Amino acid sequence: MAGSTTDELRISRGELEALARTLDEAADRVLIDPRMLGPHDDAVGRADVVAELDDVVARxxxxxxxxxxxxxxxxxFARTTADRMAExxxxxxxxxR
Structure with a gap:
């Protein structure tokens, strides 16, 4: 990363955890439009597709x-490296001198 500074690499643990929470919330809100499920006419086929999509989101x-x-x-690591470089x-x- 030529020309980068350690400031560009800093991101707080809280920000990352907020991202993970946002993804969790998005996973909980995934809405399935029955028209997107294809030609499945039976509830079992639809349930299989929904379960598969849930697995994809969880992964x-x-x-x-x-x-x-x-x-x-x-x-x-970047902060530690910057500290050592300063030392x-x-x-x-x-x-x-």
């Missing part, structure tokens, strides 16, 4: 949570 929410965790760890800069400045 997407789980992936989003995993991404949120990865981003949190990446942000922590090195300080040591180099002292050594240059």
């Amino acid at each position: 997407q929410v789980a992936r989003s949570r995993a991404c949120a965790d990865d981003l949190h760890h990446l942000g922590a 090195c800069d300080g040591l180099l400045a002292v050594a240059a």
